[in-house]
Amino acid sequence: MSLTSTPKDRLTLPLGLLTAAALGVGLFLSLSAPPDVRQGLLVRLMFIHVPTAWLSYLAYGGTGLFGLLYLLTRQRRFDRLAMSSAEIGVLFTIATIVGGMLWAKPTWGAYWVWDARLTTTALSLVVYGAYLLLRGLIDEPERRARVSAVIGVVGTLYIPVNYMAVEWWRGVHQTQTLKLLGKIRFEGEPVYLQSLLTMTFAFTLLYFFLLRVRGVLALREQQREERELGGLDEWPTSLAAPLFTGHASSTSAGEAKRG
């Protein structure tokens, strides 16, 4: 997927529509899934909780991958994608925690326990929160990209540790229902697998859609930053033209307010 912002964006809207359609189908399947023999309708929370966790893994993985690509190529678009991905990751980690807490209270009997899975999940918020905070503190773009790329690459360790936490250490959190280690099998009714896979697919699309949208925004931010630092002449005209008009008006409005 090309993330240079071309004058005519042929990707974002179709991707968004496809995501919405997949989410619609997934929600329908999830909300029509039959109750579990022990948990009843609470089992439907799985179709939100697992896909949000999956999306956060995807996003943190993206931060690591794009950070690595930045370190290899030094192209700033990879830095923008890494940052966008980290923001998405933090957002969906919070969604995972909130959804998980709502599921934990009626089943475990507590919103929160300090077992290995939950603790490492909370730690990821510290790591990627620090990642985003650090980006805000470093003004020099190349240095900011370099430092955060290193954190992003190292942070990828979170994914296997968090995924395996339920296998490596005793905890409260149940192990994976869809077993991917060893022989792949699903410890549940096939009807649940269908909802789960559809929602996971929809959330995968959602990740790429959000990454696309945030990446375009990040490009505009970068262009504003460069303009404010006086780098206006360096712009390739094809890049600047479609974004410049809308953006310039908003900036002048801001200036007028300040002035």
Place this chain on the structure above:
Amino acid sequence: MTAPMHSEPPSSRPPASGPLPAARKRQKNPLPYLLAGAALLGLLGYIVYGNLAQNIEYFVTPTEYQQQQQLYAGRTVSMGGLVKKVHFDRQTLNLHFDLTDGGATYPVTYQGAVSDLFKENQGAIVRGQFDSNHVFVANNLIVKHSEEYRVPKTQGELRDMLRNAKESGPNAN
């Protein structure tokens, strides 16, 4: 009209607040960064605090407890196993049951409401201490359910599920 116009911080401070920085035209307001930093430190502190009295292994099994009784004696421990012989008094909310892993079995007492999933043969993790009568007094009870989900297969299972759903209404437990 560019350079001096940008010198003012965009928000929160009155216009006449001192000289402008030389290098950057857009000065950052430090407040969001301070708040974000404080929030992160607070979260980290909370995570450390929450794990202070904890092992990375969340609980010991009754057999492990039996083998290392000297180590755990008089200390607050988390013990996990299967629930057997449940007696629950709905009036006083007194709950008595046995916690076992097949090798060792300990009587547990707990007072308070529990999750609807709590029942015979269910996994549970209790946190507390043994009293002088060798009964484990739990002040925290977590139900550990399995990762298996299935719809009721027989009429009996369906009836049980509906009855459980009914009993877990507002006035039960």
